[in-house]
Amino acid sequence: MREPSGIGSESAVSAGYGSGVLAQTKRSVLLIAAFDSQLKWCAGIRDELEARGFACRAVVPDLRSALSDRQIRDAGFESVTHLPWDELLTEALASDVVVCSLTGPITQRLTTQISQTSRLHGGVGPILVVGWVGIIIEKITAGYLDRCGSDLIAVNSAQDLTHFSNAAAKLGIPGDNLVLTGLPFLSSEPLPARSGSIGTVLYADQPTVPAAEVERRYVYRKLMDYARAHPDREVLLKPRHRPDEDTFHRMRHHPEDVLAGEALPANFHIDYTPINEMLPKVDLLLTMSSTACLEAIDHGSRVALVLDLGIHERYGNHVFLDSGLLRTFDQIAADDIGEPSKEWHASWFAGRDRPANQIIADRIEELLASGARPSHAVWDSPYFQSASELQLVKERDTSRWMSQLWSRRV
Numbered sequence: 404m405r406e407p408s409g410i411g412s413e414s415a416v417s418a419g420y421g422s423g424v425l426a427q428t429k430r431s432v433l434l435i436a437a438f439d440s441q442l443k444w445c446a447g448i449r450d451e452l453e454a455r456g457f458a459c460r461a462v463v464p465d466l467r468s469a470l471s472d473r474q475i476r477d478a479g480f481e482s483v484t485h486l487p488w489d490e491l492l493t494e495a496l497a498s499d500v501v502v503c504s505l506t507g508p509i510t511q512r513l514t515t516q517i518s519q520t521s522r523l524h525g526g527v528g529p530i531l532v533v534g535w536v537g538i539i540i541e542k543i544t545a546g547y548l549d550r551c552g553s554d555l556i557a558v559n560s561a562q563d564l565t566h567f568s569n570a571a572a573k574l575g576i577p578g579d580n581l582v583l584t585g586l587p588f589l590s591s592e593p594l595p596a597r598s599g600s601i602g603t604v605l606y607a608d609q610p611t612v613p614a615a616e617v618e619r620r621y622v623y624r625k626l627m628d629y630a631r632a633h634p635d636r637e638v639l640l641k642p643r644h645r646p647d648e649d650t651f652h653r654m655r656h657h658p659e660d661v662l663a664g665e666a667l668p669a670n671f672h673i674d675y676t677p678i679n680e681m682l683p684k685v686d687l688l689l690t691m692s693s694t695a696c697l698e699a700i701d702h703g704s705r706v707a708l709v710l711d712l713g714i715h716e717r718y719g720n721h722v723f724l725d726s727g728l729l730r731t732f733d734q735i736a737a738d739d740i741g742e743p744s745k746e747w748h749a750s751w752f753a754g755r756d757r758p759a760n761q762i763i764a765d766r767i768e769e770l771l772a773s774g775a776r777p778s779h780a781v782w783d784s785p786y787f788q789s790a791s792e793l794q795l796v797k798e799r800d801t802s803r804w805m806s807q808l809w810s811r812r813v
Contacts, residue, residue, distance in 0.1 A: 429456060429457060429458035430456070430457050430458070430499040430500065430771065431457070431458050431459075431460070431497075431498045431499050431500070432449070432452050432457045432458065432459040432460070432498060432499065432500040432501075432502060433459075433460055433462060433494055433495055433498040433500070433501045433502070433529075434448070434449055434459055434460065434461040434462070434502045434504075435461075435462055435463075435464065435491065435495075435501065435502065435503045435504065435505055435513075436461065436463060436470075436483070436504045436505070437463055437464060437466065437467065437468035437469075437470070437505055437506075437509075438468065438469055438470065439469075439470060439474040439475075439477065439478055439644070440536045440537065441504035441505065441536050442461065442470065442474070442475065442478035442479075442480060442483070442504075443477075443478045443479070443536070443588060444504045444534065444536040444586075444587055444588070445461065445478075445502055445504050446478055446479040446480065446587075446588075447587040447588055447758075447759070447760045448502055448532070448587055448760050448763055448764070449461070449479075449502075450479075450760065451760035451761060451763070451764040452500070452764055452767070455764060455768070457499075457500070460484065460494075461480055461482075461483045461484070462483060462484045462485070462486050462491055462494065463483050463484070463485045463486070464485075464486060464487075464488055464491050464505070464509070465485060465486065465487045465488060465491075466488070466509060468485075470483060471645075473645075474644070477677045492513070492516055492517075495513065495517065495529060496517065496520060496526075496528070496529065498529045499529060499530065499771065500529055500530045500532065500767055500771075501513075501517075501529045501530070501531050501532065502532045502533075503531065503532065503533050503553075504533075504534065504536055506549075507542065507545060507546045507548075507549030507550060508549055510533055510549055510550050510553075511548075511549040511550070511552070511790070511794060512794060512798070513531075514531060514533075514550075514552035514553055514778070515552065515790075515791045515794040515795065517529070517531065518552055518778070518782045518787075518791060519791065519795070521779075521782075522782075527774060527776060528776060528778075530554045530555065530767055530770050530771065530776070531552075531553040531554045531555070531778055532553065532554065532555045532557065532763060532767065533550040533553045533555070533556055533557070534550075534556065534557030534558070534559070534584070534587075535557075535559055535563075536694075537559075537586070537693075537694030538559070538692070538694045538697070538719075538722060539559070539563060539722070540692060540716070540719035540721075540722050541716065541719075543563070543566060544566070544570055547566075547567045547570055547571075548570070548574075548786070548790070551571070551576055551580075551781055551786075551787065552778055552781050552782060552787055552791075553580060553778055553781075554580055554770060554776055554777050554778045555580060555582055555763065555766050555767065555770070555777075556580050556581050556582065557582060557584040557587070557759065557762075557763055558581055558582060558583050558584060559584070559585060559586050559751070560583075560585075560750045560751050561583060561749070561750040561751075561753070561754055562750045564581060564583045567581055568581060574784075574786045575784055575785060575786065576781055576784045576786055576787065577777065577780040577781055577784065579777050579780075580777035580778060580781065582762065582763075582766055583754060583755065584755070584759040584762045584763055585751065585752065585755055585758075585759040585762075586694070586697065586751075586759060587758075587759040587760050587763065588679070588698065589697060589698065589701045589751070589752070589758075589759065590701055590758055591752065591755045591756065591757060591758050591759075592752075593700055593701040593702075593703065593752055594701070594702055594703030595703055596700075596703055596704075596705060596742070597686055597703050597704060597705065600686075601633075601636055601686040601687050601705075601738070602635075602636060602637065602686050603636070603637045603639065603684055603685050603686050603687075604629070604630075604633075604636055604637070604638045604639065604685070604686065604687045604688075604689065605639045605641055605674075605678075605681060605682075605685045605687070605688050605689070605699075605704075606626050606638070606639065606640050606641065606688075606689045606690065607641050607678065607688060607689070607690040607693045607695035607696070607699075608640060608641060608642045608643055608658060608690075608693075609643060609690070609691060609692070609693050610643045610644070611655075612691045612692055612693075612717075612718050612719055613691065613712060613717075613718060614655070614717065616655070616656040616661060618712055619656050619658075619661055620656075620661050621711070621712075622691075622709060622711065622712070623640070623658060623661060623662055623665075624665075625709075625711060625732040626638065626640060626671070626689070626732075627665070627667065627668055627671055628732070628736075629732060629735065629736050630668040630670050630671040631668050632736050633670075633736070634668070634669075634670055635670075636670060637670055637672070638668070638670055638671045638672070639671075639672055639673075639674045639681070640658055640671070640672070640673045640674065641673075641674055641675070641676070641678060641681065642657060642658050642659070642673065642675065645675060646659055646660070658673060659673060678695055678698065679698065682698060682699055682702040682704060683702055685699065685702070685704045686704060686705060687704065687705045687706070687707065687735075687740065688704050688705070688706050688707075689706075689707050689708075689709055689735065690706075690708060690709065691708065691709050691712075691718055691719065691720055692708065692718055692719030692720045692722070692723065696708060696728070697751055700743060700748070700751075700752075701752075705740050706728050706740075706743070707728060707729075707730040707734075707735050707740050707741065708720060708723050708726065708728045708729045708730065709730070709731075709732065709735075710729045710730055710731045711731050711732050714729075725744055725746065725747050726743060726744060726747045727741045727742055727743055727744035727747065728741050728742075728743060729741070
């Protein structure tokens with residue numbers, strides 16, 4: 404391992420490092436999130452760990468974040484604590500378990516700093532748990548490599564697991580930290596698909612898909628045409644967030660703004676109810692490429708992925724080519740609704756005898772009992788050492804640049 408330099412915070416070391424250093428009555432878990440989707444990903448893991456006697460705390464780093472009080476409540480939390488990065492690192496190093504749902508680059512920063520501190524001070528360190536908060540539509544390889552220095556990488560699908568395992572093998576990275584869990588907010592046994600008439604239709608909107616206002620207006624008008632063609636059905640448009648809120652992907656054209664002045668059908672409504680509360684009564688879910696399609700399948704709802712804008716990486720629907728669910732609005736209006744292909748469905752729901760949260764919690768307890776840290780073998784790999792060195796150079800250069808800029812401003 405190259406000699407570490409320029410690392411993090413000395414306060415992290417003085418606060419006590421690694422499991423067993425601090426006398427605790429309960430094993431401690433630090434949940435790290437910055438946006439509502441990330442907090443939602445943490446919620447089920449927290450519930451499972453708290454049921455097993457762990458003490459959990461949710462924190463938000465002082466980087467770009469957006470969490471309103473409503474978003475925090477809807478994700479299942481009473482409150483979160485905002486921390487400067489150095490304080491967050493201190494708490495992470497003093498915890499037994501760190502569950503990080505941040506973006507790949509920030510996760511890489513965290514794992515790099517924890518690995519460097521471990522090498523400096525010889526501690527075992529916390530168990531690092533990472534994953535993806537939804538369907539991966541871009542940067543699949545880069546996202547894995549950003550997270551590879553962790554102890555438990557929660558993988559959402561069998562297809563993703565195959566891809567990550569192949570990447571690890573080709574780069575000489577140990578892959579035994581990869582665990583097929585599925586998404587933490589999905590069950591391992593989805594309900595049977597509902598049959599019969601369609602009464603409630605839900606369109607799960609996305610902040611940036613489509614990004615252009617003209618395309619977004621086109622989709623909304625198609626949705627209203629559907630409502631007019633089926634006046635006996637309730638058609639709901641679920642925005643990702645309210646106009647005064649934010650998410651990781653920033654919305655430029657909110658449906659309330661785009662539809663202002665439009666003559667809306669009587670059976671068409673914009674609804675902000677949390678989607679997990681809506682799905683039990685939804686007969687048909689429509690979306691472009693939202694992870695909500697998996698939640699809907701889990702609840703037994705029929706699903707159609709809107710095809711009218713075509714297939715393109717910018718829409719994220721290229722990853723659904725083998726799903727069997729892509730449909731135009733003309734097909735949807737004619738009730739030509741597809742069924743999930745068996746292989747695609749199995750990739751997301753099969754191969755697991757327990758829900759994701761139980762798989763993750765079981766693995767955490769195994770690692771705590773054994774003292775093993777799969778991340779340490781990854782830290783020894785040439786790839787991780789090189790990536791860590793570059794990350795530390797970026798940290799030093801950014802810190803120096805920010806200091807010089809601040810000095811000039813003062």
